[in-house]
Amino acid sequence: MMTSPDISGIVISLILFGMSLLCLTIAYTDLVSRKIKNNHLIGLFVMALLLKSSTLGPVDILMDFTVSLIVTAATFILFLYRKMGAGDVKYIGVSFFVCGLQYMPEFSLVLFVSNIAIAIYTFSESLKFTWLTIANFLGVPALKEMALERNSIPFGVPISIANVLCIAWMM
Secondary structure, three states, rough: OOOOHHHHHHHHHHHHHHHHHHHHHHHHHHHOOOOOOOHHHHHHHHHHHHHHHHHHEEEEHHHHHHHHHHHHHHHOOOOOOOOOHHHHHHHHHHHHHOOOOOOOOHHHHHHHHHHHHHHHHHHHHHHHHHHHHHHOOOOHHHHHHHHHHHOOOHHHHHHHHHHHHHHHOOO
């Protein structure tokens, strides 16, 4: 005898899959254009709210939202000192709402490790930039263009990595 599939489980899986795709889209647009679109963040927030309303109670949703606001306010200080873009600050806030209190330690750990990896990459690029600048100063003309271009990875990429892994843990 055939049984019907659990519709709520399918809907939750589709929401989680959509959230993962949206996080990857945010990472791609941040990597390519250095911008995080508000439409993407609103969509991610709405999907997280739909997911949380079907699995959590109103008190838990309110606590997750409060933590998200506190984290957004704390990272806003980094925006004021020009260390982080406004889109990254908003994305961090939405990300903490997506992961919630239950997955916050895992999210924070993955975000920390991926930011350390990016810091190592950025440091190695700055060393390369320093040596290219010295070579350019000494008159090596072929290295002039290489010295002028600086590569860095925006914060949206590690946030997206942490989000996708957090969403995978939710499944």
